[in-house]
């Protein structure tokens with residue numbers, strides 16, 4: 001693990017050295033349209049859940065931004081590992097599990113607010129402590145991190161991958177229900193399951209992703225706190 005920490009530190013260093021590089025480059029560093037679209041969907045699900053919980057517009061925007069860049073740590077991980085079709089070695093798996101920490105370090109270099117960095121580093125922490133990278137549980141995990149984790153799961157099981165077919169929305173709902181109070185905060189599960197907006201987004205997610213504006217020169221207007 002020490003080696004990986006050193007590697008993460010070297011990422012921080014190299015990002016600082018390229019201070020003229022825009023976040024756009026890092027976003028595109030995710031390198032994969034499918035991963036990028038996953039980030040758009042996670043951002044949307046998270047924003048919908050936050051809104052349904054009565055969060056302020058600013059908090060919802062914070063969640064949406066965190067969702068959009070939650071996997072930016074992947075930009076530091078080689079595609080040979082990310083796209084590997086065979087079983088990952090324990091070292092490779094441990095490496096991938098560092099992407100929330102790497103992501104937080106990248107965002108720190110760009111001066112992102114603490115709320116967003118905390119959300120990114122916690123987006124794989126589970127309510128019962130079985131998540132990573134720190135194995136936090138319950139109230140140790142911030143509300144943004146909890147929402148991102150649920151959004152991440154919901155999108156992952158409702159999306160086709162080379163390894164599995166997507167679950168239907170009914171199957172996804174059943175799965176989320178079963179994991180309530182285990183992987184996920186039950187209050188958030190109730191919010192997700194009672195949201196008509198989630199179903200609406202799910203129905204139209206393909207066309208929404210296709211039409212999503214690619215961040216570019218207008219990035220400064222996208223990232224407004």
Ligand SMILES: [Fe+2]
Pocket residue numbers: 038042070071152
């Ligand atoms: Fe993700």
Ligand SMILES: [Fe+2]
Pocket residue numbers: 070071099123124
């Ligand atoms: Fe992730």
